[in-house]
Amino acid sequence: MKDKRILFVSSEVVPYLPETELSSTAFISAKNAHSKGVQTRIFMPRYGVINERRHQLHEVIRLSGMNLVVNDIDMPLIIKVASIPKERMQVYFIDNEEYFKRKAVFTDEDDEMFSDNDERAIFFAKGVVETVKKLNWAPDIIHVHGWMASLLPLYLRVFYKEEPLFTESKIVTSLYSNGFEGELNADLAEKVKFDLSESDKLATIQVPNHTNILKSAIENSDAIIHGSETISDELSSFIEEKGMPVLEYESENLKESYLNFYAELLAAK
Numbered sequence: 001m002k003d004k005r006i007l008f009v010s011s012e013v014v015p016y017l018p019e020t021e022l023s024s025t026a027f028i029s030a031k032n033a034h035s036k037g038v039q040t041r042i043f044m045p046r047y048g049v050i051n052e053r054r055h056q057l058h059e060v061i062r063l064s065g066m067n068l069v070v071n072d073i074d075m076p077l078i079i080k081v082a083s084i085p086k087e088r089m090q091v092y093f094i095d096n097e098e099y100f101k102r103k104a105v106f107t108d109e110d111d112e113m114f115s116d117n118d119e120r121a122i123f124f125a126k127g128v129v130e131t132v133k134k135l136n137w138a139p140d141i142i143h144v145h146g147w148m149a150s151l152l153p154l155y156l157r158v159f160y161k162e163e164p165l166f167t168e169s170k171i172v173t174s175l176y177s178n179g180f181e182g183e184l185n186a187d188l189a190e191k192v193k194f195d196l197s198e199s200d201k202l203a204t205i206q207v208p209n210h211t212n213i214l215k216s217a218i219e220n221s222d223a224i225i226h227g228s229e230t231i232s233d234e235l236s237s238f239i240e241e242k243g244m245p246v247l248e249y250e251s252e253n254l255k256e257s258y259l260n261f262y263a264e265l266l267a268a269k
Helices: 021-035 117-135 152-159 188-196 200-205 210-219 233-242 254-267
Strands: 005-010 039-045 067-070 073-076 078-084 089-095 141-145 170-175 223-226
Touching: 005 021, 005 117, 021 039, 021 089, 021 141, 021 170, 021 254, 039 117, 067 117, 067 188, 089 117, 117 152, 117 188, 141 152, 141 254, 152 170, 152 188, 152 200, 152 210, 170 210, 170 254, 188 200, 200 210, 210 233, 223 254
Parallel strands: 005 039, 005 141, 039 089, 141 170, 170 223
Antiparallel strands: 067 073, 078 089
């Protein structure tokens, strides 16, 4: 795997957000790959709770400045970057005043999901792709962590399917048990349809609950990793129907098992 390129895209990453199974695994999987000579890039949203001064975030002017269209509205893309202390790994932050300035991650002070979480997920997915295009950095593996990043496989497979930078990329999605209750905005599929037109893959997200958002990521990925010990029976059955490579939950030997899984996936081209 040395000199291969892996793009890690996560809803959460330590040390920028509190330690959870998801945020820790996203960090550890990137750190382990980096330590083995793999070229890595990490992308996450720049939530307003992230202390920019403490973590030394700074805007990258050459990458910022473009507008992304979300639901037929132009939304400015701001790119910030930081280095994880002691690791020499760069983390890129997708930012926008409207979507990510608020001092919260997914929910308001009443613990209610933000009504625009659907648009935030669309913006994040498109922002990652457009930034990687500007970097002209073709990843061998794209590893997706967390539901906020779960529209990325759909966009890569449909909206960006002609983009040469990603034609050889293998998409891996990690599944975690920490989801959300209820549904995202009921208009999610219509908003995505603005980009994807009449794609039959929109049917999966017509009811935009946590399970269906992950199903969309699964059906547009090349392989799945169980990031949590327990995955719902519905998702397990869905994966089995697809007959795709799966790495079961690993609590100990995560370092080698992930790298071996990546290598097997690339060897199967």
